[in-house]
Amino acid sequence: MMTKTEIVRVGISDWNIVKGNATIRTAGLGSCVGIVLYDEFKKIAGMVHIMLPDSSLDRSARINHAKYADTGIYMLMELLKSEGGRPMSLKAKIAGGAQMFQYGSTDTLRIGPRNIEAVKQVLRRLAIPIIAEDTGGSKGRTIEFDPTTSMLSVRTVNSEPKEI
């Protein structure tokens, strides 16, 4: 018997994992990047919603690892391993990194593209292949991943959702 599908929500600078008959979702990605790591045979997936490329930018008293590409992705990988994901089988799908507003003067305002670059660099270093991506542009995105099909649904304003 099918049970009702649950949606696990991931906030901004937040992360979580999901197994089997549930999906994982984050809403309103702009310059932020949503990274999904998954093991398609174990039907386990994790998502992190990062805001910034590099934890060396952090000036807070206590760092939130899920906020940064370098620390967030690494932490998610470790959690997936401890929950039964096989490190050699992990794959990634990513979305976000838009340039929401057209200012180009400082680094901060190019944060979307910098986030994408950082995410790709970290994934390369961890030897996790990127199977699909929907990045860049100037539109916000809401994404939802289904670990049973390994499909990432991407919705933008005023257009039909697509699956990658």
Next chain:
Amino acid sequence: MSAEIKITDLHLDVLKEIGNIGSAHAATSLSQLLNRKIDMYVPNVQLVTFDEMFDLAGGADETIVGIFLRIQGDVSGSMFFMLSIDCANHFINLLTGEESFDFHRMNVTDIGISSMQELGNILSGSYLSALSDFTGLKIHPTVPSLSVDMVGAIISFGLIEVSQYSDEVIVIDTEIREEGMKYSDSIKGNFFLLPDPHSYATIFQSLGVL
């Protein structure tokens, strides 16, 4: 919040007063522009998480019309003027007489878009010049940008600076509303003023509360 100063209730009251003054001027400008009475609701000053801030504006996934600008000069920060799509359509109808203008269906015209941008210019300009007069600080707004998109996508852009210091933000939130109208079909919008963390000391110093 900030590494340098501890924010007290007195500081929050001062920020609230700043919001009051700025938004009172903006509401007056808007009343004149539209020739109707616009009410301003006393600002809320709150320390909220980023997700809570999205909720204040309707939820991370909600599509809204957002006008965004950066503040530069003696202090820096981000400012947003946010409207529901229905409100923005209503505004543009009032300003241009274009009844068919609709952000929902992207049935938009250049004149409608530019009147919306001009509205953002006028409101943010009057808000910030009042603030500048009050504090004696030099405050220069950048040209406002307009975006019709998800709340989370729009606002997170203004949180980049803050996010390097904290997972929470002080939001100076003002609601403006058309007088005597039902909530649903009135003009309603929010101003969000988000000073960058290092600007708090400057603001409080200028008002003698540091």
